[in-house]
Amino acid sequence: MTNRQNRNKNKKARILIVDDEQDTRDIFKRQLEEDYHIDTAESALVAVEKIKQNNYHIALTDLVMPGEDGLELLKTIKKNWPQIAVMVISGKASIEMAVEAMKLGADEFIEKPVEDLDLLKLMIKKILKITWQKEEIKRLRSILDDKFDRAHIVGSSLAIQQRLEKVKRVAPLDTTILISGETGVGKELFAELIYKNSNRKNKKFVTVNCGSLPENLLESTLFGHKKGSFTSAIRDKIGYFQEADGGTLFLDEITETTPAFQVKLLRALEKGVIRQVGGDQDIFVDVRIIAATNKDLDEEVLHENFREDLYYRLNVINIHIPPLRERMEDIKLLTKSFVTEFCKKYNKPNLKISDAVFSILSSNEWKGNIRELRNAVEHAVALADHDTILFEDLPTNITQRRSDRGYSRNYDNLQFSTAKDIFEKTYIENLMNKCQGDVTKVSKISNIKRQNLYEKFKKYDLDPNSFRINK
DSSP: OOHHHHHHHHSOOEEEEEOSOHHHHHHHHHHHTTTSEEEEESSHHHHHHHHHHSOOSEEEEESOOSSSOHHHHHHHHHHHOTTSEEEEEESSOOHHHHHHHHHTTOSEEEESSOOOHHHHHHHHHHHHHHHHHHHHHHHHHHHHTTTOOOTTOOOOSHHHHHHHHHHHHHGGGOOOEEEEOOTTSOHHHHHHHHHHTSTTTTSOEEEEEGGGSOHHHHHHHHHOBOTTSSTTOOSOBOOHHHHTTTSEEEEETGGGSOHHHHHHHHHHHHHSEEOOBTOOSOEEOOOEEEEEESSOHHHHHHTTSSOHHHHHHHTTEEEEOOOGGGOGGGHHHHHHHHHHHHHHHTTOTTOEEOHHHHHHHHHOOOTTHHHHHHHHHHHHHHHOOSSEEOGGGSOHHHHHHHHTTOOOOOOTTSOHHHHHHHHHHHHHHHHHHHTTTOHHHHHHHHTOOHHHHHHHHHHTTOOGGGGGSOO
């Protein structure tokens, strides 16, 4: 994160408290003014005038007030100042009014009396974090929009936007790049993205999977060989280094190479020369190297499985691609992209995907990352024999995991807030499935008030009606 971003994030946010009760305004102000700039307004009319004069991050408004009520104020803010987050609060509002507030775009709903002021502070911090992330994504997108080809990279999360912005900066530099990340996160796609935005984009992009070839064949594949240098060498053959001359060579699974081969690769990188198997002359090549690994290279070096000098030669610029479970907000976009792709492949132009299936996919662990998600969507599209992809169209491993109602997924590598959200979403989805979308029953079983359930539906992008589909 840059210094400018840190300054923006650490600046005191400005909050407007709107309530016709003086005591409520005073209580909130006392609790919050140490951490935030606080202004107050006794009516929606006064609030609008203050918003016109100041830049607020959050408006905390009562729903039931004399004159223009909180719903009207919410509509006005969302129409004219959509960047302002709105928290609605009331002890007098009906359930219908609270639900309407969430539909109109309220970011949080709090019931009066607010007995847990620490919870209020946590909710404000969460909203400000989301607001900062949206601003940062918008800033990064504005940078990327300037003649940047993002190729097939799908994702709107902050994590992906940050990686794309880094790619834009390093692609033209012609430096060696190491891409790290778990299997299936899209390392090859990022390598191709770097190539397409580099000064070598008019030359070849050559890919080799180092883990799929034995050492002697890998050396011949990369460096080429002379006729008669080994039994099956019936003619001279150029290798991938020469084929990629002037362009880019992508070495996937670089950690699967042997130390002996790594010595030869290091020489090629440092000197810009190769020697064919069986050859006696150096050949100069001009190749940009992008390498990738799904292993922890520091650990590989520590255990002497990978040469330290080659590691430093490859790791000039590192781009780490996070696993899908750390950017779950990208799942919906990825799913839509894959549905479109496979509907074309299987000639099913009118096929849609139900919200219930979207919810299931969005809460799955995806140990195989994007590759596993893509395969699951292809399976569902291929098997669907109706106009909507349903639960039973998904692969058995996903439906079985769902049927087991297991909460035993591995949360060890997740932050508490992320693990809590995943559990809460899964819990609500399971109850909604069990109760066939009956919100009243779910409220009774879970002891979560109806208005709070609708708030959670909005938070997790759940459509209560979708659970009424007969599976």
